[in-house]
Amino acid sequence: MNEKILQRISKIIIEYATKQQVVEYNKISNELGGIISPIRLNEPLGEISKRCIQYGFPPLSAIVVNQNTRLPGEGFFTWVAAQMGFPNLPHSKWEEFYEEQEGKVFNCNDWDSFLIRGFSDNFSDNTSSGFASLQNSNLVDLLNTKEYLKGQQTKYYILTVKDFVETQQQGPYRYHVLVTENEKLIKQSMVEHKIKKQLLTSAKRKGIQLLLEIDMQIENDSVTMAHYKPDRQTTELWEKEKSTNLESLIKEERFQLLTNIVQKDIEIEAAQEDYYYRDGKNIEYYGTRYERNPINRAKAIEIHGITCKACGFDFKEIYGERGSGFIEVHHINPLFSMGKETDINPETDLVPLCSNCHRMIHRKKNSILTVEELKMLLKKKLTLASN
Ligand SMILES: [Zn+2]
Ligand SMILES: [Zn+2]
Incomplete structure (x- = not known):
């Protein structure tokens, strides 16, 4: 206790x-x-x-x-x-x-x-409580009772805490949404509405979204969902969500999230193909247009070689004849003014990259990575894997 x-x-x-x-x-x-x-x-x-x-x-x-x-x-x-x-x-x-x-x-x-x-620690405790609204400290206390842990325990818990009773006449009505990992609170949010009380489904979805932010590939059996209902007519105030129901909710939310991500990726790909905009008198070009120019590409390969400068990938080595002579070429500054193709210096401006590395560098429109930054990501990942 x-x-x-x-x-x-x-x-x-x-x-x-x-x-x-x-x-x-x-x-x-x-x-x-x-x-x-x-x-x-x-x-x-x-x-x-x-x-x-x-x-x-x-x-x-x-x-x-x-x-x-x-x-x-x-x-x-x-x-x-x-x-x-x-x-x-x-x-x-x-x-x-x-x-x-x-x-x-x-x-x-x-x-x-x-x-x-009488108590092992002394706390200054000025929290005013009451049904008005659960304060953060009350939520932490609620978690500390550990009453949400029942049956087979899991690494993650998605918890909804109803912060009103059905007889309450005035809104806003609120559910707190908590995510715990190994019994520690790691994410918190809430859903509320001025007049509507039926918010549990939104709260469930919110919780799953919070969890998917941590790990999109989360295993269903590492998650339990439970709902705290202060006016429940039993002694057990936590109600566990049926696992089949949780599974289908996770599936739906994951698909929704994936659709949003893919949508963004498709937009980025389209932007790489043809994205122009006006900057004062000049028309600026943003994207991979010059990387697809055959002369530039050939010059870059001639100078830098045919393997990826970030990860060392060699298409011929992996794909045989089919991959022979293939590499993508990246321009280190994706922003150009129209009609200045001749300004490109293949030695300093262009870098050969495999398709994976190239995509990753361009994946976020507003933060294109340098080759060095990408190499750092790769290195970090490899170090983690070898530990
Ligand atoms: Zn690569
Ligand atoms: Zn590029």
């Missing part, structure tokens, strides 16, 4: 204690922003009371009551009582025991020192 949550729950109870009031389970849950459902408070409450007893304080959970019975939960009379030396407290003595402990909690005026001594 997370120290910070335990301390925050203790603070909430102490606030009521100093007002000589009991507090209901669901009030604590609400004040925590719904990160722990009322029914799941037993465990942290037991832990808090155990520490109270350990440090000589009355058990704080004595004043946490069920809204119907107006009594603490059964755990208080069994587990907590046992910690205090009353292992088999008969049912007939419960009320007496409760009144006695409640009185002690109300009369204690040294709770500040419990807050300091």
Whole structure:
């Protein structure tokens, strides 16, 4: 159990204690922003009371009551009582025991020192919680409960956290979208709408998009998707997405992403063929026009040889006769003014490159790589592979 949550729950109870009031389970849950459902408070409450007893304080959970019975939960009379030396407290003595402990909690005026001594770390914690909206720290707390980890565990989790309840009358309605890798939060986003509550599908898609940004080839079985629903009618507030459903969502999103990427690549290819624009008086030409000029190409090959200057690829060596004499030629400055072909110096301006390296250099219109930069990428990749 997370120290910070335990301390925050203790603070909430102490606030009521100093007002000589009991507090209901669901009030604590609400004040925590719904990160722990009322029914799941037993465990942290037991832990808090155990520490109270350990440090000589009355058990704080004595004043946490069920809204119907107006009594603490059964755990208080069994587990907590046992910690205090009353292992088999008969049912007939419960009320007496409760009144006695409640009185002690109300009369204690040294709770500040419990807050300091009772917890292994001290946090400054001024987060205001409540249902208004889950703050980032609440989300981190929610992850720290690890309740989203169930069944077969996976490297990645896509989590959606519903940040409103169905009965809420006013928007905006919001889902937080979180991606974890080895139980660490690595990406975060949200979807929200002023009037629409049906946002879960968008949240799911958002989460998958975040994950595909990390790895487009992600394996389906390394991912779990789960949804946190604060107003779910069961004790289990996390709902796991069916794996078949997750698989088809990933497939759809991946195809969408791939289509966008390919679309851009096709635009780049078209731009390389014929992209002109006017710069003042001159018409500028951008692209591979001069690289496709046969005289330039032949001169460049004559000077620089027929293997790729970036990776060393030799077409004839790999493809035999079919590849003989083939290499592409790259102009190191893709921007020219029209009609200045004669200015090209094949020795300094042109470089032989294989088709792969050439494509990679041109792949991003606004950041054409130098041959040296491409070589650096290759080197990095090769070093990684050999390690
Ligand atoms: Zn190459
Ligand atoms: Zn080129």
